[in-house]
Structure formats: structure tokens, C-alpha cells
Amino acid sequence: MSTQMRSFSDLEVWFNERRITEVECLVPDLTGVARGKILPREKFYEDRGMRLPEDVVVMSVTGDVPQQGPFYDVISPMAHDIHLRPDPSTVRVVPWAADPTAQIIHDCFDRDGNLVSYAPRSVLKRVCALYEQEGWEPVVAPELEFYLVGRNTDPNTLLSPPVGRSGRAETSRQAYSIDAVNEFDPLFEDIYEYCDKMGLNVDTLIHEIGAGQMEINFFHDHPLGLADEVFMFKRTVREAALRHGMYATFMAKPIAGEPGSAMHIHQNVLDKATGNPPIYQGSQDP
Secondary structure, eight states: OOOOOOSHHHHHHHHHHTTOOEEEEEEEOTTSOEEEEEEEHHHHHHTTTOEEEGGGGGOOTTSOOOSSSGGGTTSOTTOOEEEEEEOGGGOEEOTTOSSOEEEEEEEEEOTTSOBOTTSHHHHHHHHHHHHHHTTEEEEEEEEEEEEEEEOOOOTTSOOOOOBOTTSOBOOSOOTTOHHHHHTTHHHHHHHHHHHHHHTOOEEEEEEOSSTTEEEEEEOOBOHHHHHHHHHHHHHHHHHHHHHTTEEEEOOSSOSTTSOOOOEEEEEEEEETTTSSOOOOOSOOOO
16 A cells, blocks of 8 residues: 655655655665665755665675675676665655654666666566566465564574563464463554554454464555565564564574464456456467
């Protein structure tokens, strides 16, 4: 559910209405980490040609630049600049910020004005364009699983479930338990409030199988808009968890002996002319 803004004049009106003083200029990397710069609002307009080194979108989750693998041959040792252009339709408030702050996702271009092919948003745009060429509309709905864990400032200490309202941590698996979710009601009230202020397309919340493992579903929508929302949602959950004395992690297997987390994606394809699933016209096996 992205905004309807398509121009910088619309963006300026939006900033004025919300008295925005600071702008987070975001670029999603391959692992979903938010890279970029934070600027005063007046500098944002001056820096529409903002640049970052090209390896920023292929860093590992720990911030390392690839020294081998497929991207080692793509990224220049010179770390050439990529040019960032904000997508006005992605702008949203940062509801937890102390000062009125906006966040906006940027696309990455090379010096010739071409989309950087390996940037995550570029890849998804290219895939969506292939559907468009066929007259099809892809529709998806992601389900995000994540763990709530107790504060842990020592990376060598194993993670454990956080303490809920009862003063106890979960010690058993509570799939679909309402009471287990209610243990963290104050946290989830903040998450839903933040999502509402940001216009994120979230639907239901359930307790997953693992101790402290949760899942939030999104409504069906276009893949690019939902990818942007999932990117922002993960930031939102982590921030809200910190404010309630715990961490949130979307790692695939953060706790030994507990079920792993995933992001399931419901996928549909519609014929744009009829609104129905497309009829395959290719050759059929006898």
C-alpha cells in the first residue's frame, strides 16, 4: 500500500504537512539490511544526486564486501559510485523517531543512468516487467516468521525467549496460542500502531511453533510494493522490540533445538485483461 506520490513536488507537500526535519535515505541490500544516509531535510533536496559505493548493495549481513563468489567479478575493486534516486511512492514517516523524520527508499543507477542490475529492487522490477510483457499481473502475500528473544549483549551467549507480562519466559512450544501472544500485547500494540502510521499492509498475527516465535501475515498486493513494506516492517519490529526490552530476529535458525523461521509467499498470477488466472497457450504433452 504505497503512497500515491509520483513527483518531488508531491513529496515536498507531504514533508510540509508532517513538518519533516530529517530524511532517512534507504537502500535495501541483498540481505534486507537498510543501507544509506540520514540527511537534514534541506540537504535532501540538494543531494538528489546522492552517491554510495557500488558494493553497498552486495554486502553480507555483517557488512563485509564479497571477496569471492558471483559478485566478486561484478563489483569493481575501485568501488565505483552508484547514483541514488528516491522513489517518492515509498516515503513514510519514521514513527519511533524523536524528531519528525521521513524514510524513503532509493533506486540505484550507474553513471550512464541505467538501473544497477544486481540491486535487489532492480532485480524485482525486471521480473515484474516480464509479467507485464505477457499481460499478466503477479499478486503475492508474504508471511514473516521471527523470534522474540531476551536482550543479549554478549554474542557468545545463546539466545533465549524473552520474559512476558507474566514475568516468565516461555519454556514450551505454543503454536497458535492466544495467551502466549497476549504475553507480549504491549509490544504488538506498538507494532500495529507503527504499521498503521506507515501504511503497512499487515493482516493477522499468530504464535508460531517455537518458544517466542511469531508470524505476521500481509494482505495480497503487487510484489514490488510488498517487498518495500516487508523491508520497512522488519525495521519496525526490531525497533519496537528494543523499546520493550527485547530483541527481534528474522534469522533462519537463531536458537538451536527450536524450529527455524522462514518467509512464505503466497503467489498468484492474473490476466490483466480478464482478472482471471491466465490460460496457458503452449504445447501440451500427448
